[in-house]
Amino acid sequence: MRMIGLLKESVFSGTIASIAMMPFGLFFRFVGLRIGHYGPKFAGLLFAEPNTFVLVVQHFLIGWLSTLPLLLILIGYRVVTPIAMGAAYGAGYYVVVNSLVLPLYFGDPLPWQLGLSYIFPSLLIHVIFGVSIAISAKKFVKLKQKIGLSTPSV
Numbered sequence: 001m002r003m004i005g006l007l008k009e010s011v012f013s014g015t016i017a018s019i020a021m022m023p024f025g026l027f028f029r030f031v032g033l034r035i036g037h038y039g040p041k042f043a044g045l046l047f048a049e050p051n052t053f054v055l056v057v058q059h060f061l062i063g064w065l066s067t068l069p070l071l072l073i074l075i076g077y078r079v080v081t082p083i084a085m086g087a088a089y090g091a092g093y094y095v096v097v098n099s100l101v102l103p104l105y106f107g108d109p110l111p112w113q114l115g116l117s118y119i120f121p122s123l124l125i126h127v128i129f130g131v132s133i134a135i136s137a138k139k140f141v142k143l144k145q146k147i148g149l150s151t152p153s154v
Contacts, residue, residue, distance in 0.1 A: 006068070006071060006072075007068075009067075009071060009140045010064050010065075010067040010068045010071060011064050012136065012137075012140075013067050013071070013133045013136040013137040013140075014060070014063040014065075014066065014067035014133070015064070016133075016136040017063055017067065017128075017129045017132035017133045017136065018059055018060050018064075018129070020128055020129065020132040021125045021126075021128055021129050021132075024125050025121075025125055028121040028125075033117055033121045034117075034118055034121065034122075035121045035122060035125065037122075038098065038102045039055050039058065039059065040055065041102075041106050042058065042102070043055055043058050063129070066093060066129070067133050067137075069089070070086060070089045070130060070133050070137075071133070071137055071140075071141070073089065074134065074137060074141045075141055078145060082134040082138065082141065083131055083134045083135065085130075085134060086130035086131040086132070086133055086134030086135070087127045087130055087131050087134075089130040089133075090126040090127040090128065090129045090130025090131065091123060091126065091127055093126050093129070093130065094122055094123045094126035098111070098122050098126065099112060
């Protein structure tokens with residue numbers, strides 16, 4: 001039963017965070033910076049020609065899944081500053097997934113080799129993602145901490 005609440009919150013907060021990223025991504029793309037580079041590549045693993053609908057659905061699915069670890073951290077560890085934890089989570093997510101795992105998997109140069117203009121947009125967007133989760137899940141996290149449900153039962 002507790003897992004259902006966690007999953008619902010992951011969809012709720014993950015949706016908000018996924019939407020919060022979009023204006024920044026659109027702005028960065030508008031000014032000519034690389035953003036969303038791995039969305040089409042990742043979708044291409046399942047679809048020969050991923051269209052916009054597929055990319056948007058993938059964006060939200062990944063957002064929902066990526067929200068779960070941060071929710072577990074916020075519930076399980078009574079962090080003093082959840083927003084700072086969200087920012088750190090977003091930055092860490094960028095470093096591990098977007099700057100290491102995905103480039104290595106797809107055989108691309110690491111953003112760290114390409115320069116700040118390849119790092120900054122995605123790093124900032126992932127920090128916004130984590131902060132958005134920390135803000136939108138604040139009530140859920142407090143409630144779970146208050147009733148002592150620091151870890152979900154599977």
